[in-house]
Amino acid sequence: MITEVPGVLVGHSHRLTEGWATGTTVVLVPGGAVGAVDSRGGAPGTRETDLLEPSNLVSSVHAVCLSGGSAYGLAAADGVMRWLSERNIGFPVGPQPHQVVPIVPAAVLFDLDMSSWGNWPDASFGYSACASAAASFELGTVGAGTGARTGSLKGGVGSASVRVGQHVVGALAAVNAVGEAVDRATGLPWLPSLGTSPVELPPFVGSRLNTTIGVVATNAALSKAECRRLAMAAHDGLARAVRPAHSMFDGDTVFALATGEVPVSSPFELDALCTAAAEVFAESIVSGISEASTVADVKAFRDL
Numbered sequence: 001m002i003t004e005v006p007g008v009l010v011g012h013s014h015r016l017t018e019g020w021a022t023g024t025t026v027v028l029v030p031g032g033a034v035g036a037v038d039s040r041g042g043a044p045g046t047r048e049t050d051l052l053e054p055s056n057l058v059s060s061v062h063a064v065c066l067s068g069g070s071a072y073g074l075a076a077a078d079g080v081m082r083w084l085s086e087r088n089i090g091f092p093v094g095p096q097p098h099q100v101v102p103i104v105p106a107a108v109l110f111d112l113d114m115s116s117w118g119n120w121p122d123a124s125f126g127y128s129a130c131a132s133a134a135a136s137f138e139l140g141t142v143g144a145g146t147g148a149r150t151g152s153l154k155g156g157v158g159s160a161s162v163r164v165g166q167h168v169v170g171a172l173a174a175v176n177a178v179g180e181a182v183d184r185a186t187g188l189p190w191l192p193s194l195g196t197s198p199v200e201l202p203p204f205v206g207s208r209l210n211t212t213i214g215v216v217a218t219n220a221a222l223s224k225a226e227c228r229r230l231a232m233a234a235h236d237g238l239a240r241a242v243r244p245a246h247s248m249f250d251g252d253t254v255f256a257l258a259t260g261e262v263p264v265s266s267p268f269e270l271d272a273l274c275t276a277a278a279e280v281f282a283e284s285i286v287s288g289i290s291e292a293s294t295v296a297d298v299k300a301f302r303d304l
Contacts, residue, residue: 077104
């Protein structure tokens with residue numbers, strides 16, 4: 001789980017009722033973390049990503065907001081900012097403790113056709129997700145993964161982590177890809193960890209507008225540029241687990257967070273962290289698909 005990285009918490013808020021199948025997931029770092037982002041899809045929906053460029057001023061991120069609702073769902077980040085500002089957490093802009101601006105990059109996925117029109121996350125979803133943030137959290141059809149799909153299968157929120165020496169690398173993905181996690185020609189998953197027996201995929205249902213979004217985090221001390229290498233590597237994991245990846249109809253976006261607890265002594269250590277980032281992001285996608293449950297006519301892998 002991504003929360004194996006000390007200082008990282010995760011919270012969900014969602015609605016899965018008549019006319020609703022959407023939600024928001026927040027990766028909370030109240031102590032701050034160096035942030036970066038890499039977007040590979042042709043249809044991204046994001047907020048505050050320019051701020052994460054290595055050449056720009058602010059380096060410390062306080063939360064990442066992942067949400068359903070397409071561009072409408074970016075409003076969920078307003079609630080995250082409000083929750084943080086009430087606790088005086090943010091970039092200082094004045095002499096008083098409350099004079100802060102929380103730094104909350106956000107990305108959204110397309111799930112509008114899973115709910116009645118007009119039912120999408122707003123600021124209350126982001127606020128509620130922060131309020132529920134903890135080291136222990138649910139996977140599958142929750143938070144930003146509530147209305148997610150992966151090809152013809154139900155998608156969801158997944159997470160994984162690995163230890164690399166003294167460093168920990170964790171990832172969380174809201175899996176909502178245009179591509180399939182299973183090879184239609186053989187019925188076998190692209191990654192064996194998803195299963196070793198062939199399944200018969202149902203016909204594709206829904207739109208071809210999707211997007212996989214997520215976060216990779218580490219306790220390593222990284223610069224913004226080094227942090228971006230971590231986000232770039234995570235996309236390799238996405239391409240291993242879902243095919244095709246990074247289509248014109250996906251907005252695939254991965255954020256990276258580095259809490260800075262453990263130094264990185266050489267480029268070789270950084271390279272090992274990047275290798276781990278690809279692995280844990282791929283396993284997070286597997287986790288999101290395997291933990292998901294069927295919603296309406298979108299079948300889950302576990303039900304096949």
